[in-house]
Amino acid sequence: MPASSPQILFLPERIAWQVRRLKLMQEVPGFWAHWDTYVSADCVFAGNNHLFMKTWLYRVTMGSYSYIAGARAGFTTIGSFCSIGPEALIGGLGMHPTNFLTTHPAFFSTKKQAGVSFVRSNAVKELSQTHIGHDVWIGARALILDGVKIGNGAIIAANAVVTKHVPAYAVMAGIPARQIKSRFKKGVADCLEQWQWWNYPERVLKELAPEFTKKTDWTVADIKRLISKASEIE
Numbered sequence: 001m002p003a004s005s006p007q008i009l010f011l012p013e014r015i016a017w018q019v020r021r022l023k024l025m026q027e028v029p030g031f032w033a034h035w036d037t038y039v040s041a042d043c044v045f046a047g048n049n050h051l052f053m054k055t056w057l058y059r060v061t062m063g064s065y066s067y068i069a070g071a072r073a074g075f076t077t078i079g080s081f082c083s084i085g086p087e088a089l090i091g092g093l094g095m096h097p098t099n100f101l102t103t104h105p106a107f108f109s110t111k112k113q114a115g116v117s118f119v120r121s122n123a124v125k126e127l128s129q130t131h132i133g134h135d136v137w138i139g140a141r142a143l144i145l146d147g148v149k150i151g152n153g154a155i156i157a158a159n160a161v162v163t164k165h166v167p168a169y170a171v172m173a174g175i176p177a178r179q180i181k182s183r184f185k186k187g188v189a190d191c192l193e194q195w196q197w198w199n200y201p202e203r204v205l206k207e208l209a210p211e212f213t214k215k216t217d218w219t220v221a222d223i224k225r226l227i228s229k230a231s232e233i234e
């Protein structure tokens with residue numbers, strides 16, 4: 001199913017989502033979704049997630065503190081502390097083979113996308129899982145193709161089309177997306193990946209927060225100092 005493209009939602013499913021939405025807002029701490037959103041029943045939220053108007057999620061799991069400002073995602077795992085911009089499209093698009101005699105799914109899929117199928121079994125895997133790491137920022141109207149893995153701390157520029165895996169802490173822009181820079185020197189990025197600050201409890205992160213924005217030219221020594229400060233707080 002083209003989970004990330006517009007599709008008709010019939011009234012019973014719209015009503016079922018509104019019931020699920022109210023239940024999620026009561027049961028998952030810090031979960032909030034605008035009424036003009038849609039989330040399929042199999043999505044899972046870790047907590048402190050906000051879904052703004054026009055967000056559409058199909059088979060998505062979302063880590064803590066990640067939010068979506070009106071984007072679509074399908075068949076995707078999203079880590080913690082991710083910021084996803086308006087009108088981004090993430091996974092769930094569907095793959096049509098490019099080297100068969102035709103790209104039309106009536107010849108390789110039983111799903112009857114155009115109301116008919118000429119085959120009894122599926123010849124290809126149409127949907128692959130897409131993975132977004134922790135602390136990833138995805139800009140407005142970015143497109144992340146099915147099956148792509150985006151490393152922790154990466155930034156995807158507005159309007160980028162991401163076709164390949166993205167290394168941790170890379171800044172990607174353009175069509176197809178290319179790495180335009182790295183957020184940190186290699187040693188610093190490695191250190192952050194090992195530290196995994198996003199797994200600390202909120203109590204610790206609140207105390208560390210002023211340190212996170214104190215400077216911009218980070219060194220390995222800075223990160224090591226933060227790691228020992230975090231263990232003192234704990």
Ligand SMILES: CC(C)(COP(=O)(O)OP(=O)(O)OC[C@H]1O[C@@H](n2cnc3c(N)ncnc32)[C@H](O)[C@@H]1OP(=O)(O)O)[C@@H](O)C(=O)NCCC(=O)NCCS
Pocket residue numbers: 069083084085086138139140141155156157158159160171172173174180
């Ligand atoms: C990716 C982004 C963060 C770049 O930030 P930055 O690190 O400050 O980078 P710079 O602005 O110095 O740009 C670096 C280069 O990338 C180019 N660039 C920046 N954004 C780009 C984009 N979206 N697409 C293509 N190229 C881009 C710049 O023109 C510059 O090119 P140059 O080196 O030839 O001059 C920013 O441009 C962006 O796309 N932000 C997304 C905003 C958004 O969608 N917000 C939604 C809210 S969740």
